Amino acid sequence: MNISLLTSSPLIVEIEDLLDQGVLTEISLKLKNRHWLAQQGVPVKLDETGLSFELRKDVMPPLTHLENKIKEKTGITSAKTSSIRIRHYHPGQGHPPHCDHYELNDEYLLFTAVFFLCDTEEGGATSFTKSDGIKIVPKRNKLIFWLNYLDDGNEDLLSEHEAETVKDGEKLIAIYLFYGEKSETSSVRHFLLENYSTEES
Ligand SMILES: O=C(O)CCC(=O)C(=O)O
Ligand SMILES: [Fe+2]
Numbered sequence: 001m002n003i004s005l006l007t008s009s010p011l012i013v014e015i016e017d018l019l020d021q022g023v024l025t026e027i028s029l030k031l032k033n034r035h036w037l038a039q040q041g042v043p044v045k046l047d048e049t050g051l052s053f054e055l056r057k058d059v060m061p062p063l064t065h066l067e068n069k070i071k072e073k074t075g076i077t078s079a080k081t082s083s084i085r086i087r088h089y090h091p092g093q094g095h096p097p098h099c100d101h102y103e104l105n106d107e108y109l110l111f112t113a114v115f116f117l118c119d120t121e122e123g124g125a126t127s128f129t130k131s132d133g134i135k136i137v138p139k140r141n142k143l144i145f146w147l148n149y150l151d152d153g154n155e156d157l158l159s160e161h162e163a164e165t166v167k168d169g170e171k172l173i174a175i176y177l178f179y180g181e182k183s184e185t186s187s188v189r190h191f192l193l194e195n196y197s198t199e200e201s
Contacts, residue, residue: 003073005196007134010158012146013192014136015073018115023062024141028117028172030060031086049096049163050089055174057084067176070113074145075191079110079180087163089124089171095163097129100148100177101155107179111188113145114173121169130160138171151186 006012019027030036037044037053044053057064063084070076082104087095102109114126120138128134136144150156163171 003196005192006136006144007128007131008193010128010131010146010156011189011192012128012134012136012144013074013196015143015145016139017141018069018143019062019066019141021141023065024117027060027062027174031117031172031174032088048093050087050093050171052085052087054083054085057081063174066115066174070143070145070176074111074113075188075195076111076178076180077184077187079107079178079184081176082179083177085175085177087171087173087175089163089166091123091166091168094124094165097160097162099155099157099160102177104179108182109148109177110180110182110185111145111147111178113143113176113178115143115176116140117172117174118170120166120171123165123167124169124171125164126161127164128158128161130158135164138173147185147189149182149185151189153182153185 002016004014006014040059042053044051067081100109100112116138119140125135125137146159148159
C-alpha cells in the first residue's frame, strides 16, 4: 500500500493497492451484474452521467471492510457514511463540474472518497477543475480521498471536480460520502498533513 498527499489545497490523498486482488475481482463482477443487483432489490439509474446506484453496505460486506480501511488511513473518528454510491461509465459518459457540498439532517458531507475498481483505457479522469491540472487517472485498486470544507466551516471551493468523459474502455467506481459535524474537518486535515506530507508506504 502506498499513500501520498497529492495537494494540500484542496487536500487530496491517494492510496494505491488498497484491497486484495481476489476481493477486488469479486466486488467488480457483482457490481457489473445487473441480474445480481436486481436480486438485491437495488434500483439503478441510467442517464448521461452513466449508470449509478446507491448500495446498502449489508449487501456487500467487503465494502464495509473498505470503509473501515478508509477511516483508519484518514484518521476519521466520528463521521459516518450515509451510503455508498456506485458509478459505472462507458464511452461518451462523464459527470459535469460540481462540489460535494451537501447537508443532511444537520450533518455535512465533509469528505469524499472515490475507489477505482478498474483501469480505464482512455479518459475518465477525476479532475479538480479549480486547481490547475490536478487530475486523477482511474487505476484499479486506487483510492482518492478529499476534504470538502475548510477548517473555519466554509466550503472549500477548490474541491470542485468533474469526471472527464470516458473515451475508451469503462470506469467503475465506489464513492463513499462521509457526513459529520464540521468540527471533524480540522482533526482529519491535521492527521493527513502530519502522516502523509512525504510519501511513505
Ligand atoms: O466519477 C468521478 O470521478 C467523480 C464522481 C463524483 O464526483 C460524484 O459522484 O459526486
Ligand atoms: Fe462529486
